[in-house]
Amino acid sequence: MVDPSAIRAVPWDGFALPTAPDQRVTSDGELLVGPSARQRRSFRLESSADEAAWQQRPPVLREREALPASSPRLNAMAQQLRLLPTGRERLEAVEAWFRSQPFRYSLQPGAVADLDAFLFDQQVGFCGHYASAVAALMRAADVPSRVISGYQGGRVVKPLSGSPFLELRQSDAHAWVEVWLEGDGWQRVDASLWAASTGSQAGAVPGPPTQRQEGQVLWWRWLQWQWWGLDLIWTRWWLSFDQANQLVWLQMLFGAQLRWLGVAIVGGGMVAVAAGWLLLRVGLRPRSPLAQSLRLLALWGVRPLPGESFPGLCRRAARKHPDQAMVFEAMADQQQRLAHACLSTSQRRQHLRRWRQLRAELGRQRWRSG
Template identity: 50%
Template sequence: MSLPSRRLPWLAMGALVLGCLGLELSGLLAWCTLALVVAAGLKLGEASSRDGRRQVALVQLICCGLLAAQLPGLLPSLLQLTATVLILAGLLSLESETTVSWSLLIRRSLRVLAASLPLALVLFLLVPRIGPLGNGDGRHGARGTTGLSAELDPGSIAELASDEAPAARVAFADDRPPAPGDRYWRVLVHPSFDGRRWERQPSDFRALPSGPLGQKPDQLWLVEPSRFTAVPWDGRSLPLDTRLRQDPLGELELDQPPANARAYPMDSVAAPPDWQRAPPRPSDLLLPAAGDPRLRALAEGWRVLPEPQQRVAAARAWFLKAGFRYDTQPGALPERDGLDAFLFETRVGFCGHYASAFTALMRAAGVPARVVTGYYGGEWVVPVGGSPYLELRQSHAHAWSEVWLPDSGWNRIDPSSWAAGSPESTARAAEGAPARAGLMNPWQWLQRQWWGLDVAWSRWWLGFDRAGQEALLQQLFGANRQWLGWTILAGLVIGVLAGLALIGRSGRQPRQDWLERDLKRLLSLLRGLAVPARPGESLQSLCSRAGERHPSLAPILADLANQHTALRFAPPPRDVAEARRARQAWKLALRQLKRSCRDAIRQPTSSTP
């Protein structure tokens, strides 16, 4: 068995193993894929016959398909393509009776892939898509990490560490960033309060009214693995993906495994969403029966104000005059009356402290309120290649409040911006500027360039989802869907014929084009020596005549004639290294003849027989 046929399957196994690193193992399909990859590796280790290696290649190709169904991102797609090319090259090496170079095997496998493109295009455009292949519950742990939590308990945090891990990227249709004040990306809503912790409630996610089918998205979100099926959004947009659902509190859920990287398109609208107009519930005014007496006394003084807007304004004025300071190392608060200690003693905290205290004050003042967590801000990145995007990291995780006002529904209030040193007050001036490459290390710069390409890939590949396909089918067939099956069948036949024609055309090329080109150069050199080839004359006879006319070239010409006979007519060597040495010897002899031709022309020649 040749060297390429032994090594290529192992290289393909390496690409498959790297592709499996992105799998979320909470789903059955991911475990089946991993089991097949392991089985292929074990079988490859013991396979010694051609049939055994063919079976391994078939299992490897199935693994590539399963990985493509679960991981459609740019990097996984490149790994899947690499694995497929290596698998096909290994199969071609198995079927070859002679030793073939690695480069030729790779070129032939790329031709096979090119021949399959017409068939793949028909399947991609016309065959109806299937639904999601897995799901997560969104409430339990997963492999991914996030800056958000199902409960908010800022009083127990003495020091808030900054996590610079990526959280999400969002690209916009006009390639321009939103205004700094519009960069609040809601994820989780926490309406339940026990005096210290704000928690989520079981949600009833329902389908959203979707935008027009096939419409180009105004936003494309790429979200990193998380512990929640809830995903970031601006709170106003309409989904262009049927897997997106919303609950009455304004959380957006994507019906897809949360520990996988996820992508979804959105369509921006100006009308207020349903969740914003939803009336408050009695629980939005609930506070524990006891605790934080000074907070309650302060809020009781605001109850006399007739309008909720006036109570919100009074709270803002109090915060601004009280000298609060924003700090990520505030120290832990006491278990009991922790909000009192924050409001009237330390007056130092981060966003969770301010959102928690302000929301409790509003409830005590008779204004329905709740805590929302998500991301704030983001850095606008303009890569050298690919699409510009807004980059969100875990350090952008943020908490704010929402209060109910009769005239406008639920309104966002960010009390952190009322504190000195708050990032919300200092970040807005710089949010609109592109990221400056000079302020980051080379690895961060390369990472952002790659992400730009990933965004561009996702716009093209993931943009053609079930909604986009439905719009295309509606445009092509309208109400005459009965022709879809016949069209798919005709397309498959045409695709197969086009692929076979491409393979046949490439197969007609000579196996040793380089030897034919070198032979033409040799004949040209001999014509320059006034020894043209005669009709039907062999190369041996031609070189013999040229040696008699130019005796100094006779040894080189005889060596070239013998080498050509061996290269053209003798069985090819089984060893690739031996074949390479034979080709190098031919090339060296041809170069020696070329250098000697000028001197030979000046030498006296014997009579031509």
């Protein structure tokens, strides 16, 4: 079950099989479920031990040749890697080099100018930096690679009512790399672990809570989990209330007096009109920051390319509109923090306020230039 989202892709393990006509797996391994929606969606998967076709799909052109525009030091390193005979040896050499460097994992690394600056100067970043850098380095070394976005971790919740479930939040979002090795197909590589094992971690992801911390939050977390369990039972019932279940319910309710069904429909229509009026008064749920940012960038004539990250999109927007480069760069930084950083309520409110200021500034500049 997933919360409302502007995109069709949903989390999955990469091995299970869809069970409904409105679910399909793309050639890139994304599971798409129905249209994007402003309400919760439910989907069911069937476990499978068989390897899916997309996992053995040979690399396409972008996974071989898509490289950053100007990274001379990265290219020089890749030239040395190409002297090694196999892709596996090149990958092992890259891992050994990363582990020998003072890389640090940080959720607040500041602005990163390009991959050369990240790899050889700054050497501080979060999962997206490490995944994109390793993917580019492997491609430059003639080893096909691709960046994968998904979730890592989560928490298994066992409420008193209902079945246990895995809670995944945006703070569990993660990025890693898959590299194509001849004879073995796509192999998963998490370059963030290479950084986590060396040096100090400035602003690193916080570790598991201590016993004292757990005791401090246990009572309200426990109440929250029980509420989620009840909410999950209700939502599952509501989303599964299909035509067959509706007919059974109507027969139980009206029996042979189905002629009263029209009256019930009219009454339901009046309730729906009242609910619609109330919804308009209250206002629809606002779009996510990412959806609003993408819409604003589209007004500036910049739309995302297949497989392009949001920071990459903002860098392209900055090149197209250099007078607004600093604003686009700051928007990318705020967006990454809102999407991936473990923020407290006050920190998230602060970053949202800064993101709104940047969006308003771009909107004003667009209006003036329009």
